[in-house]
Amino acid sequence: MTLREIMKFRHTVKKYDPERKIKDEDFHEVLEFIRWAPHSMNFQLVRNIVVDRESKLNKKIANQEAMYSNHLVAKDASKLQFYIVPKNGSIKFDDPIFKEGIKYSAFQKTGRDVSDISENDIEEVLPMFKESFSKNLINMMQEWATRQAYIQLGYATIGASHKGIDTTSMEGINPDVLKEIFISEGLMTENEVVVFSLAYGYRFDDKSFNKSQRKPLNWFTHEVK
Numbered sequence: 001m002t003l004r005e006i007m008k009f010r011h012t013v014k015k016y017d018p019e020r021k022i023k024d025e026d027f028h029e030v031l032e033f034i035r036w037a038p039h040s041m042n043f044q045l046v047r048n049i050v051v052d053r054e055s056k057l058n059k060k061i062a063n064q065e066a067m068y069s070n071h072l073v074a075k076d077a078s079k080l081q082f083y084i085v086p087k088n089g090s091i092k093f094d095d096p097i098f099k100e101g102i103k104y105s106a107f108q109k110t111g112r113d114v115s116d117i118s119e120n121d122i123e124e125v126l127p128m129f130k131e132s133f134s135k136n137l138i139n140m141m142q143e144w145a146t147r148q149a150y151i152q153l154g155y156a157t158i159g160a161s162h163k164g165i166d167t168t169s170m171e172g173i174n175p176d177v178l179k180e181i182f183i184s185e186g187l188m189t190e191n192e193v194v195v196f197s198l199a200y201g202y203r204f205d206d207k208s209f210n211k212s213q214r215k216p217l218n219w220f221t222h223e224v225k
Ligand SMILES: Cc1cc2nc3c(=O)[nH]c(=O)nc-3n(C[C@H](O)[C@H](O)[C@H](O)COP(=O)(O)O)c2cc1C
Pocket: 010, 011, 012, 013, 070, 168, 169, 170, 171, 172, 173, 196, 209, 210, 211, 212, 213
């Protein structure tokens, strides 16, 4: 499919075929595509949980309490992906997750592979990060990471369409209920937040989505030449 065809294929699907299952190899290709999305400073603080329709966990999640009006999509889609970011105030400069972020951030421009970066290397640049990282940013990791999660969402919808897989972006979820479920399953910690979900599967029929409509280009973009 050309990029134009991929974009024409993509719609927010409202009803999934409950019989069709995404092949692991196709889904892993989509995951790889998402994993290579760009990140501010390459810190990579966003992770995700994928719940298969056939799993026991899906039964705990695919209900109105956790998924509001998206519960039927959650029940029938082949997979549900939940994007997780660190809670504000949960990351301190000396935490392993911050140092891991530094590892990917600071050394990329040197061309050194992350696997060659030692704890000492990180300690050497840590003071510079402490100084340059604004106080605001360290206190707003949740918002910062959430912005990166939305970039991944864009990648995910396009990556899935490329494999002929449909998606539904879902902000209409109950993050507190989901968090409780994921913590009880050992999949998430108190220090994290669920920001949105993405359903993957195959449209039930040609009427399983609304016709996409957008504001005109001349409203959307003001080109100055
Ligand atoms: C961040 C985000 C959150 C969304 N949340 C929901 C949702 O909870 N439920 C839903 O049915 N659609 C949701 N949508 C889908 C939008 O309503 C949809 O993208 C928009 O109406 C345009 O339709 P189209 O994607 O089919 O072109 C969401 C979309 C985005 C980008």
